Amino acid sequence: MKKTFAVLAVAALSALALTGCGGSKETLKIYNAGEYIDTSLISKFEKENDCKIVYETFDSNETMYTKIMSGETYDILVPSDYMIERLIKEDKLEKLDWSKISNKENLNPDTMGQVYDPDNTYSVPYFYGTVGILYDTTVVDEADLKDGWNLLRNEKYKGNLYMYDSERDSFMIALEALGYSMNTTDRSEIDQAYNWLIEQRDTMDPIYAGDDMIDNMIAGNKALAVVYSGDGAYIMAENENLDFFEPEEGTNTWYDAMVIMKGSEHVDLAHKFINFMLDNENAAKNSAFVGYTSPVTAAYEKMQEEDYKGIDAYVPNINNENNEVFRYQDAETKQYYADLWTKVKAY
Amino acid sequence: MKHYVKLVRPYLIWSVLMIVIPLILIVIYSVTTGGNTLVNIQFTLSNFKKFAEPIYLQVFMKSLQIGVITVLFCFLFGYILAYKICKFSERAQSFMILLVTIPMWINTLLRTYAWMSILSDNGIVNTILTKLGLDPMTFMYTDFAVIVGMVSDFLPFMVIPIYTSLSKIDHSLIEAAHDLGANNVQTFFKVTFKLSLPGVVNGIMMTFLLSVSTFVIPKLLGGGQYMLIGNLIETQFISVGNWNFGSAISMILAVVILIAITIMRRMDPDDAEED
Numbered sequence: 001m002k003k004t005f006a007v008l009a010v011a012a013l014s015a016l017a018l019t020g021c022g023g024s025k026e027t028l029k030i031y032n033a034g035e036y037i038d039t040s041l042i043s044k045f046e047k048e049n050d051c052k053i054v055y056e057t058f059d060s061n062e063t064m065y066t067k068i069m070s071g072e073t074y075d076i077l078v079p080s081d082y083m084i085e086r087l088i089k090e091d092k093l094e095k096l097d098w099s100k101i102s103n104k105e106n107l108n109p110d111t112m113g114q115v116y117d118p119d120n121t122y123s124v125p126y127f128y129g130t131v132g133i134l135y136d137t138t139v140v141d142e143a144d145l146k147d148g149w150n151l152l153r154n155e156k157y158k159g160n161l162y163m164y165d166s167e168r169d170s171f172m173i174a175l176e177a178l179g180y181s182m183n184t185t186d187r188s189e190i191d192q193a194y195n196w197l198i199e200q201r202d203t204m205d206p207i208y209a210g211d212d213m214i215d216n217m218i219a220g221n222k223a224l225a226v227v228y229s230g231d232g233a234y235i236m237a238e239n240e241n242l243d244f245f246e247p248e249e250g251t252n253t254w255y256d257a258m259v260i261m262k263g264s265e266h267v268d269l270a271h272k273f274i275n276f277m278l279d280n281e282n283a284a285k286n287s288a289f290v291g292y293t294s295p296v297t298a299a300y301e302k303m304q305e306e307d308y309k310g311i312d313a314y315v316p317n318i319n320n321e322n323n324e325v326f327r328y329q330d331a332e333t334k335q336y337y338a339d340l341w342t343k344v345k346a347y
Numbered sequence: 348m349k350h351y352v353k354l355v356r357p358y359l360i361w362s363v364l365m366i367v368i369p370l371i372l373i374v375i376y377s378v379t380t381g382g383n384t385l386v387n388i389q390f391t392l393s394n395f396k397k398f399a400e401p402i403y404l405q406v407f408m409k410s411l412q413i414g415v416i417t418v419l420f421c422f423l424f425g426y427i428l429a430y431k432i433c434k435f436s437e438r439a440q441s442f443m444i445l446l447v448t449i450p451m452w453i454n455t456l457l458r459t460y461a462w463m464s465i466l467s468d469n470g471i472v473n474t475i476l477t478k479l480g481l482d483p484m485t486f487m488y489t490d491f492a493v494i495v496g497m498v499s500d501f502l503p504f505m506v507i508p509i510y511t512s513l514s515k516i517d518h519s520l521i522e523a524a525h526d527l528g529a530n531n532v533q534t535f536f537k538v539t540f541k542l543s544l545p546g547v548v549n550g551i552m553m554t555f556l557l558s559v560s561t562f563v564i565p566k567l568l569g570g571g572q573y574m575l576i577g578n579l580i581e582t583q584f585i586s587v588g589n590w591n592f593g594s595a596i597s598m599i600l601a602v603v604i605l606i607a608i609t610i611m612r613r614m615d616p617d618d619a620e621e622d
Binding site: 060062063065066069163165167201206207208209210212216219220221222331334335338342343345346347 | 382384402403405406463467468469488566567570571572574579582584585586587588589
């Protein structure tokens, strides 16, 4: 027994020593949203490039922003459109060297050149999609869908819906239902949207849920939920009674994209990682795992044929003229929305 | 003995770095405006004024209310549990105290998720109800779910101090009370309960502290619309990014807790004697 122990001890020590050597390997720090990558791709990249990846996750763009503002540094971030616009304005991002991204041909051109970064100087799309309503076809009457966003005010479904616990997405719904722009800074329009949300809250008794709603929708707990198209695809793959619907009045089209943080000491490796994620096979694998729509054309087509066949949430309609991308909000407007949102939720 | 005093120094440095400086920062944030970088700040009391808006006061009152209810249930269950544990043999006692603390080895988040799967609309409880031919009930996202989650989470903090006080009681005092003609109820209130008061006070303070400032449990079991003071502070820091207002709320909460603790300490016979 003693001998075994000694052998084990030596093995443990040498393992420690070996990991010590690992320190000389190049380390890439990535900050992405939670459950937003097929983790086997991380180890694959580590193996191919003989490097180490430190992978951390956030639960919202605002959390990410707070963390990097407190001085934390990363090499690669994967924020959403409006946050990228803000980071560009605040000079927090490194310009990309597109000559190092040989897989750029794989990208769907429709997902490029969006308002938040018109020439893709800083960002490479990671996933994209829209916001829509997921509904239980066994409970919700198809005829009610013509109400668009006002379906969420239909008292037939009182106490039977999840709103998404996010200030911008909730105000987006109210503003679109009222026929305004989701990027409005007009106080009277915002106030009307606030009243829409208050009335909805009082008449409908919604639950403002976070990602726990995903499991609840799979279990069929409620009939309606506001979801990102990617989450919708994932949920629909697990529960066949559900369908996804994007109101005609227009919805938010969003992009999450990879950017390199200013001051990164591993710019080359960061480019390699971005290129790696654009590889047809890797992108398909990632998209299959996460359920979100890939901007890599081949992966997008493969998923429609295979993993997400017949699931319309995987194919969000980004060509609706009424759709908009979120824009950067100045601090004052943001505070105004935030206070109103607190008031919607706290009662 | 004297030179041991030097050993305290590292701790002093540590507490200045880790406790005093952050506290000062919170105070600075709470009385200024000008963003989170503290570069161009201006002195103001507007953060505190903002808190006086009815909506925020309402959140505050609700937190206190939920906190008090949680403490009451913790006290009720905690005292009975601690009292029963004291009746067992010493070996059994230490084993049972171990059982009480075991849940604390597991992260709060996991325990709360466990409650979610028990209480959700298609969860364990409702499955059993349906099997028994009863109508399923909605537990999730109600006061009930939040209070159940908090009571089960904070119960050990009530049981352990009370148990410690109870187990220190000299049994001959109880026998003496009986000899002098007191019945069981009289003995309990005049001797046992009085002697266990320090533990009760400590337990109440700890559970109250935890339950007014928690934000994970109400967020998960109460949903996004379940806003308590802890959630309000969290959103100000994390999603709104208004650290000034967030700090002001934290300050107000700290003062209220301080007042509550002072009042509680007055009730603690041990401390009262020292005064």
